[in-house]
Amino acid sequence: QVQIVESGGGLVQAGGSLSLSCAASGSIFGINAMGWYRQAPGKQRELVAQIDNLGLTTYVDSVQGRFTISRDVARGKKMIYLQMNSLKPDDTAVYYCWVNQLRDYWGQGTQVTVSS
Numbered sequence: 001q002v003q004i005v006e007s008g009g010g011l012v013q014a015g016g017s018l019s020l021s022c023a024a025s026g027s028i029f030g031i032n033a034m035g036w037y038r039q040a041p042g043k044q045r046e047l048v049a050q051i052d053n054l055g056l057t058t059y060v061d062s063v064q065g066r067f068t069i070s071r072d073v074a075r076g077k078k079m080i081y082l083q084m085n086s087l088k089p090d091d092t093a094v095y096y097c098w099v100n101q102l103r104d105y106w107g108q109g110t111q112v113t114v115s116s
Contacts, residue, residue: 003025004025014088014116019081020095022081031100035080038094039096048082063091066085092112
């Protein structure tokens with residue numbers, strides 16, 4: 001089993017920045033990829049950004065150039081970060097940390113609200 005702890009998020013004005021952190025622990029051997037999904041009210045959950053075990057990153061088009069996903073795997077850690085800049089009201093959503101191993105694991109979600 002993999003346990004996930006998220007932190008960060010909050011309320012910011014449009015154009016501002018926020019950062020999210022996610023730590024995976026437990027049976028973390030063999031993690032293939034980690035990333036962030038988000039779900040806005042009335043919308044489907046969508047992949048925002050992911051980073052695989054080679055460090056390759058993928059972003060949804062709407063955040064390309066504004067969001068940066070990074071990781072810290074030193075000393076056996078499995079942590080990822082999402083730096084969100086130039087935030088827009090459309091970025092408002094609950095953001096979930098995602099871990100892909102033998103199955104998918106999800107964090108509890110953290111709210112990001114961008115006011116206009």
